[in-house]
Amino acid sequence: MAHAHPQTAFSNTTFPKPSFISRRREIVYQSTLLYQLDVLKSTGRYDAFKLQWDPSYNDKPNVWPVPNHLFWDSDVAKWIEGACYFLLWKHNETIDGAVKELVDMIRAAQQPDGYLNIHFTVVAPEKRFVCLRDFHELYNAGHLIEAALAHNKHYGTDDLMEPILKYVDLLHKTFGPGPEHRHGYPGHPEIELALLRLFEHTRDSRHLDLARYFIEERGNPTGQGGRHYFDVEAEERGESPHDMMVYWPAERPYQYYQAHEPxxxxxxxxxxxxxxxxxxxxxxxxxxxxxxxxxxxxxxxxxxxxxxxxxxxxxxxxxxxxxxxxxxxxxxxxxxxxxxxxxxxxxxxxxxxxxxxxxxxxxxxxxxxxxxxxxxxxxxxxxxxxxxxxxxxxxxxxxxxxxxxxxxRAEWFTCACCPPNVTRLFGYVGGYLWTSKVDDRSLSVNVHMYSSATLSVDVGGATVEIEQVSNWPWEGKMEFAVRNASDVPTTINLRIPGWATEWTISPDLPSPQVVKGYLMLPADWLRDNPNFTLNIPLKSRFVSPHPYTNQDIIALARGPLVYCLEDVDNPWVNDHFKSLVLDPAAAISETEASIPGTGEPYVALTGQNCASFLSVDASLAPQLPRGSTTQESDVKVDKLNFE
Amino acid sequence: MAHAHPQTAFSNTTFPKPSFISRRREIVYQSTLLYQLDVLKSTGRYDAFKLQWDPSYNDKPNVWPVPNHLFWDSDVAKWIEGACYFLLWKHNETIDGAVKELVDMIRAAQQPDGYLNIHFTVVAPEKRFVCLRDFHELYNAGHLIEAALAHNKHYGTDDLMEPILKYVDLLHKTFGPGPEHRHGYPGHPEIELALLRLFEHTRDSRHLDLARYFIEERGNPTGQGGRHYFDVEAEERGESPHDMMVYWPAERPYQYYQAHEPxxxxxxxxxxxxxxxxxxxxxxxxxxxxxxxxxxxxxxxxxxxxxxxxxxxxxxxxxxxxxxxxxxxxxxxxxxxxxxxxxxxxxxxxxxxxxxxxxxxxxxxxxxxxxxxxxxxxxxxxxxxxxxxxxxxxxxxxxxxxxxxxxxRAEWFTCACCPPNVTRLFGYVGGYLWTSKVDDRSLSVNVHMYSSATLSVDVGGATVEIEQVSNWPWEGKMEFAVRNASDVPTTINLRIPGWATEWTISPDLPSPQVVKGYLMLPADWLRDNPNFTLNIPLKSRFVSPHPYTNQDIIALARGPLVYCLEDVDNPWVNDHFKSLVLDPAAAISETEASIPGTGEPYVALTGQNCASFLSVDASLAPQLPRGSTTQESDVKVDKLNFE
Structure with a gap:
């Protein structure tokens, strides 16, 4: 097995024991997917591939010139993608039914030449591919490709892949280096990574070629008739050289599109x-x-x-x-x-x-x-x-x-890229925990993130299992068990975080080697020690940004987490902590707590007498003499809750 | 004598003894005025009121849509204004001749209806008053008014005032609240303050009315046919609602023009x-x-x-x-x-x-x-x-x-507002030192700034003189002499700077009163003490901006001066002091020095062992642990020159 993207490899990881990650996955499965399905339906997105007119299509764009519904294709596609990842884990009738119905609608929405897009079929067919810079057609296409890959992985059919491949054929015919091609590329990258994932599925060199073309052509100052593609298409649209989008800080700021230079x-x-x-x-x-x-x-x-x-x-x-x-x-x-x-x-x-x-x-x-x-x-x-x-x-x-x-937090957004993006991430998050490589009959695993999870890898017919059990990110003790590896030489590289000031492994590992942040467990040691424990003590620590940021702030971190000081946990605050000065030498105590409602456990941090307020005498502004800024110790905060 | 603007009152102030200010005035008189005259000539500005075509009128604007030469009227006007202030002090054949020639050209450039502007007469007569927002016609008019006032003060003739008043008549007929008027106002204020100065000269209520109209109408969201004036004129020009000027951070950012609201x-x-x-x-x-x-x-x-x-x-x-x-x-x-x-x-x-x-x-x-x-x-x-x-x-x-x-510093700028603005300021700077008020037969003087200078005020036929002699801003000892005030009850208010931690006056002033930063010298005390000395010891001090600026910097100040740390004085510096950390507790020594070339004396400051370099271990970026930022004391800077 060579490399696999997390979106493919995730299915080798299971979460048999409860953990921070598994609890959130359960919530996404039980609640988020269905909640987002309801929102897709109530906002018109779900039915949009039926290619009927939605009243909202008449709305004035929130952000001229981008119609509010221009991203709907991708919202649906990301939901399908996430749904398929979760369906692989557990079947759900409603979700399964919705995916199938959406796939049927998408198939039916495809135009005879393969084109597949809601807005440019229903609202503005004459504007197809006239504004790659701002109109997100290829971005939407990328998410449809990713949905098709997830759909294929779960269902094993080409019901969604088939129309998508047909659409990709059309794109491959339209864009490229040849004289018959437009030398364009999308203002919002996405299709490039999708095409490369597709290539690993299809091994069709046209998919690699198109991705490479989009990547290498981007930012070419002379790509279309000796000029920048975006300049040429803007002129063809009749756009004034001085037209301004509200998200532009200057005229034609092509860095916004990653197209200012190759x-x-x-x-x-x-x-x-x-x-x-x-x-x-x-x-x-x-x-x-x-x-x-x-x-x-x-x-x-x-x-x-x-x-x-x-x-x-x-x-x-x-x-x-x-x-x-x-x-x-x-x-x-x-x-x-x-x-x-x-x-x-x-x-x-x-x-x-x-x-x-x-x-x-x-x-x-x-x-x-x-x-x-x-x-x-x-x-x-x-x-x-x-x-x-x-x-x-x-x-x-x-x-x-x-x-x-x-x-x-909000219930939804007009431009709703983020919510379904989180959903799909939780679907394949297992793929981020570790990567594995099978070489002949040996196995090598890099453990990037800790949790409670099990990785199962097929090595020449045998399934090797690596289980980690921990209460990460709240506790730093990770118990590992390697199973069925007696005949498979297995090496494991365990990430030692850069912030970790100490760590131990047991049983004892002679001459431990940490190379670029990974502790290398050799095959012979693992053969003798299939059960071992890594311990990375978690202690709260204050961290700061680089002094050149001019941000004279300290933040409280513990393990991989940065803690929040929130108004809601510290109701005495009236300026959002703007004038609060933390004393980094103060003691921070830890308490086990749980989130109301979900009961999810966590470690809360509390500082005692750890802060005071800044007092500024600005009467000589703009020149404050030394001593104008003092810390009022008499209003020292006796309890500060970080959660 | 009621209030007088510094541009009028300055002529009551003379600089009989050398001082920081008088030396700079001498340089402007000897050098800057003639240098700027040469530049006006070599760039085409001097001859522009001849209304011939200048080849540069074909140039592409550096800042679309503003022609590069759009401000030429004001460049010439500000030079005339400054020249007249200096001519009042000392005659100079070349400068006097140039002013007269320019005035002749301006008179000849006026159109039959009173209109007076280079660009909109020579290049784009059809665009007169179509873009008050960006095209600076009224800004130029304001500077012409100020030039006419200065010209009248020096020459006592209306040679320049006459065409300017005719132009103001046209503006008064064009803009205002009536149905026959355009309800506009300039994108760049200037004419308002010029019209108010003009009103004090002419007492013509139309000048006050037009200034008031421009001020009060500005930012009216419904001023022109129920809409914002700038929106209406933009539509009339056929401007796209999405057109963008490079100096705009957003669409139609009327705060740029002080027109976002009244x-x-x-x-x-x-x-x-x-x-x-x-x-x-x-x-x-x-x-x-x-x-x-x-x-x-x-x-x-x-x-x-x-x-x-x-x-x-x-x-x-x-x-x-x-x-x-x-x-x-x-x-x-x-x-x-x-x-x-x-x-x-x-x-x-x-x-x-x-x-x-x-x-x-x-x-x-x-x-x-x-x-x-x-x-x-x-x-x-x-x-x-x-x-x-x-x-x-x-x-x-x-x-x-x-x-x-x-x-x-540069020799000149395409948009050359600043150089002649400094020139004219030095012409009337005496008007900033103090203000005086004559009430019946008593005199009240507020001394705002110190230097060596003499104020002469006519009080009922007698000329009262107040002289201050000092080496300000290098030394804080000011010797005052009040002359010919025996019959004129005179009070003086001396500014005590907010940064002054101590001050003394001699002879002794019983129960001294400082009210809102001014030490009040009563008439009876002054009658007995026409010669007195104010001493404000000048010591270097470190100052900082408000902590909410997130600028963790200290600056070295002494009196009203903020000192520079310059690469040229500290040639060992290679990062423009970015990583330099000053120790505010270090001693700063003072040295009397002089500027090479001009010989102008000044006080240089030097810190010994007062700084070290910041050393940052950013290997855990973006989270720097406590202690990542240290000061390398072994590279402590042994000498730091502030000049």
Whole structure:
């Protein structure tokens, strides 16, 4: 078995014992999938592939020139994808019925030439492919491809794959390098990673070729008749060179579309965060799959842009995207905590994108730092995107709340990319825990994230099982059991998080080797010690962003989790903690608690006498003399609840 | 004598002894005026009122849709204004000849109906008054009015005033509240303050009325046929609702034009800094002059917007405007130090605007805090706008330099508002030092700024002289002499700067009273003590911006001056001091020095062993554990030169 994407490999992982992850999966299965199905129906999305007129199609766009329903295809597709992942785990009549009905509608919605899109069939057929830059046709197509792959994996039929392949044929005929082709590519990447996943399913080189074309052509300043493709199509549409979309910070800001220059030339990560992550995910897949090409420039770009993001443009929660206007990256170290400081977006989908990219990078080079980021994002920039009851969602995951922009979850969004993206992630999350590789008759497993879960791998007819049992992320003791490996040489690499200041393994491992963040368990040791325990003591710790961010803040972290100080847990607060000064030397105590309603257990942290208030004498503004800013110790906060 | 604007009152002030200010005035007179005259000639501006075609009129605008030469009228007008102020001091054949020639050209350039503008006569006569929002016709008219006032003051003739009054007549017929009027107002305020100054010269109520109309109509959402004037004129021009100017951060951002809402309703200061300052200056004048109206809402707005600016949107140099894109204000406390942090504009003209506004506010209410800001701006946000030799200028006065955006002065700018603005300011700067009021036969003088200068005031036929002699801003000892005041009851209020921790006056003043930052010298004490000395010891001090700015910086100030740490004085620096950590407890030594070339004396400050370098271990980015950031004391800087 070579590499498998998490969306394929997840089915090798089961969650026989309760864990943080399994409880959330249960909630998504029991509640979120059905809740989102209801929303798809009540908003018109469910029936949209029937190609009837929906009254909302008359609505003025919230964000000109993008019709509000332009993403409906992808909302449905992501739900189908997530539903199929969960159906593989447990059958549900309602969900199964809805998937089948949706697939029938999609099949019937396909046009004779293979075209498949709600808006450009029902509302504006004359505008098909006229605005790749903003109109999301290829983005929707990408999500339909991913839905078809999940559908095929669960049902084993081509009911959805068949129309999708026909649509891909049309795209392959339309776009490409030939004189008969348009030299275009989508303003929102997604189809590239979908086509590469499709190629691994079909091995049809046209799918690889089209993905490669979209990736390599992107940002070509002379691609269409000697000019930038987006300039040419804009002129063909009669768009004024001075037309402005509200999400543009400047005229024709092609970095928003990851099209300001070819990806291999980009020195820093710019533009819309989700688009950047989806594109780089595809680039990483292309590097792995496209053996015929010189991949070094792409590999270098991946490292350069990943490092720029992690080192200079990522919040300490793993969130990315500082600017709301273009939902994306700012300049280096521009990471304001909230709206009143001019930023903090950290879109849920961007966090999912970081996880996808990290997973691909780990395939290219096993590096615990990358896995650290993947786990950081999962817990603090993605799981935050859904409430504990699975029915409320975030789009933005800002670090600080303000009166005018409270941090609250919503039931749904007009542009509803995030909620079903979280749903599908929980469907295949098992694929993120570990990756396995079978080489001849030996097995190698890299354990990236801890939980209670079992990995089953077929090695030459024998099924090797690796079970981990833990209460991660609340406790750091992981008990492993390797089964049926007596004849299969098995090595395991266990991630030792970068933040871990100590760890132990038992039974004793002579001369333990940690290489780039992974503790290597050799086959001979594992043969003698199929049951072993890794212990990474979890202690709360204060962390800060880079000083060049000009964010003089400390955050309380424990294991992979960054804790929140929330108004609701500290009702005496009246300025959203803006004037609160934490004392990093204060003791933090731990309490076992549970979430009201769901009963889900967690570890709460409480600080005693750990904070005071900032007092500022600004009478000589804008020049405050030394000593103008003091900490009022007499109002020292006696109890601060982090949850 | 009632109030006089500094542009009128300056002529009562002479500079018989050398001082920091007088030396700079000498340089402007000897060098800058003639240098700028040469530039006006070589760039085509000088001859532009001849209404011939200049080849540069074919140039593509640097900033669409604004032709590069659109401001030429104002460049010439500001130079004439400044020239006339200096001619009043000392005659110069070349300057006098140029003023006369320019006035002749301007007179000849006037159209039969009174219209007077270069671009809209030569290049685009059909576009007259079609885009008040962006096309600067009324801004240019305002500067022509100010030039005419200065010309009249110096020459005592109406050679320039006559055509200007004719032009103002046309404007008065064109704009106003009547059904025959356009209900418009300029995108860039300036004419309002010019018309109010004109009114004080002419006492023609039409000039007051037109200024009041422009001020009060501004931002009316239903002013033109039930809609916003700028929307209506944009539609008339056929502008797309989605057209974008590069200086717009969003669609139709009317705060850029101070037209998002009426000035009396604006809760915070927003938009383009220069426009905001020029408008508020006019509002303050209107409050003072317009006795017939209920001025409280305007007065409240002035206080509200001034406070918002000083407390939350002003750099510790007095500079305003954090954002380059719209040359203006950001949200509260958004004050990055340089381009690599996303901002710092602090345009020279905006500093001049703050000084104008401060002077008007001091007329309404004597408050040392306002005068502190006026002086802070003068030394650190305005004088920085011109090199010591008077031939190089800044447009932007950022706090921190970066490799990609060095802090450097330039010879000129395409949009050349700042250089002649500094020139004219030095012409009438005497008017900022103090204000005087004659009431019956008594005299009251408020001393706002210190220097070596003499104020002569006519009180009922007798000339009272007040002389101050000092080496301010380098030394804090001011020797005052009041002459010919034996029969004139005279009171003097001396500003005690907010940053002054101590001060003394001799001879002894019994029960000294400092009211809102001014030390009140009663008439009877002054009668007995016509010679007295105020001493405000000048000591270097470290100051910081408000902690909510997230700018963890300290600056070294001494008196009204904020000192620079410059690469050129500290050649060992390689990152523009980005990683330098100052120790505010370190001793700072003072040295008397002089500027090479001009020989101008100044006090240099040097820190010994006062700084170290920040060392950051960012290997766990984006979560830096406590202790990741340390100060490398072994590379402690042994000498740091502030100049």
């Amino acid at each position: 990806i291999i030339d980009q020195p820093t990560i710019e533009g819309h965060s989700v688009r950047a992550m989806y594109l780089l995910t595809a680039v990483a897949d292309l590097v792995r799959l496209d053996g015929s090409k010189d991949n070094k420039p792409k590999r270098d770009a991946l490292e350069r842009l990943w490092s720029n993001m992690v080192d200079k443009k990522m919040y300490l929660t793993g969130g990315v995207g500082a600017h709301k206007q273009w939902e994306g990256f700012g300049i280096d170290y521009f990471l304001p905590s909230g709206t009143d400081e001019g930023g903090c977006y950290a879109e849920t989908c961007a966090g999912i994108g970081v996880m996808m990219l990290a997973e691909r990078l780990l395939q290219l080079d096993l590096d615990g730092k990358v896995a650290d980021i993947m786990e950081l994002c999962f817990y603090n920039a993605v799981m935050t995107g859904m409430s504990a009851d699975g029915k409320r969602f975030t789009y933005v995951n800002q670090l600080a709340s303000t009166d005018t922009d409270l941090s609250q | 000035i009396i309703d604006q809760p915070t200061i927003e938009g383009h800094s220069v426009r905001a300052m020029y408008l508020l200056t006019a509002v303050a004048d209107l409050v003072r002059l317009d006795g017939s109206k209920d001025n409280k809402p305007k007065r409240d707005a002035l206080e509200r917007l001034w406070s918002n600016m000083v407390d939350k949107k002003m750099y510790l140099t007095g500079g305003v405007g954090a954002h380059k894109q719209w040359e203006g204000f950001g949200i509260d406390y958004f004050l990055p130090s340089g381009t690599d942090e996303g901002g710092c504009y602090a345009e020279t003209c905006a500093g001049i605007g703050v000084m104008m506004l401060a002077e008007r506010l001091l007329q309404l209410d004597l408050d040392g805090k306002v005068a502190d800001i006026m002086e802070l701006c003068f030394y650190n946000a305005v004088m920085t706008g011109m090199s010591a030799d008077g031939k190089r200028f800044t447009y932007v006065n950022q706090l921190a330099s970066t490799d990609t955006d060095l802090s450097q």
